[in-house]
C-alpha cells in the first residue's frame with residue numbers, strides 16, 4: 485500500500501509547515517510521505533508496536549518533523565482544540581469504536597477552516613477489501629450487541645450524520661470514490677498468507693475457522709477472490725475502491 489499512500493498524499497494539498505495529524509496512522513504509510521512534503525506531522529495510533537515501528541522509520545529517514553505517539557481516536561485527550569490544519573485518517577479511525585465520538589474528536593482538534601480527510605472502505609463494494617471483510621465476517625463469531633460496524637464509515641449518509649452531529653454543516657462534507665492498489669511481489673495465494681498472519685479481521689476469521697475445521701475453506705475462498713481480482717501477470721496487484729471523505733471544519 486506504500487505507493488498508493490504516497491500518491492494519495494501528493495493530491496491532497498500538503499504544503500510545507502502545515503500542522504497535520506495522521507490518526508490510526510499505522511507505521512506511517514501516509515504520515516511519512518506527508519512529512520517528506522515538509523508538513524509537521526503527528527501520527528497517533530492505538531497499537532504500540534506500530535508507533536514504535538513508525539518512529540523507527542521516521543528516524544531512519546531523518547524526518548525530525550514527524551513523531552508517532554500512542555493514542556485512541558475516540559478520546560484524543562492529549563491534543564488541544566484547534567491544533568491541526570489537516571487531520572488525515574486512511575483506513576484508520578474507521579476501525580475505532582464509538583464513531584460519533586471519533587467524529588467529534590477529529591472536528592475538535594482541527595483548526596477553523598482546516599480539513600479532515602478520511603479514507604473508508606465501502607460496504608458491499610465488489611473490490612478487494614470490502615470482499616475480504618465480507619468473507620471474513622462469515623467465519624467470525626457475531627460481534628457483541630451494540631457493536632457498530634467500521635464499514636458504516638463507507639456510507640455517505642451515515643458520515644454526514646456523524647459530522648453534522650459534531651457541528652459541521654452538511655455542505656462542508658464531500659465525497660469522492662478513490663482507489664488504493666495492493667502490490668505484492670508474490671502469488672495471490674502467498675498474499676492471502678500475509679493477510680492470514682497480519683491483518684486483524686482475517687486473523688480473527690482464521691482463528692475461529694481453525695476451531696471448527698473451516699480454515700481450508702476460508703483460505704480457498706480468499707485465494708479465489710485474490711486470483712480473480714489480480715491484474716498482474718508476474719506478482720500480485722489488486723485495486724480496491726474506497727470512499728474519500730473531505731470535511732472543512
Ligand SMILES: C[S@@+](CC[C@H](N)C(=O)[O-])C[C@H]1O[C@@H](n2cnc3c(N)ncnc32)[C@H](O)[C@@H]1O
Nearest residue numbers: 508509510513529530531556557574576579580
Ligand atoms: C488498516 S490499519 C491502517 C494504518 C494506516 N493508516 C495505513 O494506511 O497504513 C488501521 C489502523 O488503525 C489503528 N486503530 C484502530 N483503532 C484505533 C483507535 N481506537 N485509535 C487509534 N488508532 C486505531 C490500528 O492500530 C491500525 O494501525
